[in-house]
Amino acid sequence: RKEVEQDPGPFNVPEGATVAFNCTYSNSASQSFFWYRQDCRKEPKLLMSVYSSGNEDGRFTAQLNRASQYISLLIRDSKLSDSATYLCVVVSSSGSARQLTFGSGTQLTVLP
Amino acid sequence: EPEVTQTPSHQVTQMGQEVILRCVPISNHLYFYWYRQILGQKVEFLVSFYNNEISEKSEIFDDQFSVERPDGSNFTLKIRSTKLEDSAMYFCASTPTSRNQPQHFGDGTRLSIL
Numbered sequence: 471r472k473e474v475e476q477d478p479g480p481f482n483v484p485e486g487a488t489v490a491f492n493c494t495y496s497n498s499a500s501q502s503f504f505w506y507r508q509d510c511r512k513e514p515k516l517l518m519s520v521y522s523s524g525n526e527d528g529r530f531t532a533q534l535n536r537a538s539q540y541i542s543l544l545i546r547d548s549k550l551s552d553s554a555t556y557l558c559v560v561v562s563s564s565g566s567a568r569q570l571t572f573g574s575g576t577q578l579t580v581l582p
Numbered sequence: 583e584p585e586v587t588q589t590p591s592h593q594v595t596q597m598g599q600e601v602i603l604r605c606v607p608i609s610n611h612l613y614f615y616w617y618r619q620i621l622g623q624k625v626e627f628l629v630s631f632y633n634n635e636i637s638e639k640s641e642i643f644d645d646q647f648s649v650e651r652p653d654g655s656n657f658t659l660k661i662r663s664t665k666l667e668d669s670a671m672y673f674c675a676s677t678p679t680s681r682n683q684p685q686h687f688g689d690g691t692r693l694s695i696l
Binding site for chain 2: 504508511512513514515516519557569570571572573574575
């Protein structure tokens, strides 16, 4: 089983649609979880952290289910500018510095 | 907003040559990282660095790789004898003192090995 697994997509949705991405992780000791977005040939940019109680930032909602070892990202009222690859990121190291483990990403295209 | 900066943005090198990729982390950050992303593949962890020494490294980070913080601002990744398969985007990242802070990435160096 991959450490962090995502549906690669692509997801093609019309503007205004709601879209959800899921991600599963294999290490039950994982400590922190994030969603990053990556535009083509650009660096990953933090979208939001994912907290145990779930959290919302505008049109974006993240959920964590530790028992089932998955996290999710919901995007409401999607915009053209939301088109990107969404990366599920898990902190998997217990060492002195944090190592991010990335999923392969889910590609989203929002269509006009 | 403070940024992680990387130079050069694109490096083209002959196979077997040495390359040095440079990063200037955010000034008050203490933890530094290198990642790479081969075209079309996922971002992969290479190495983390704290207190002037390597904290962790992945299987990818073999003897041909080294990192250094030669002065108070730069953080470098050296590849001694480049191979074709080293062609990738290399991202530097940093975090401040808290382990719970998310990582901030530079905009990357595209390394092309000919």
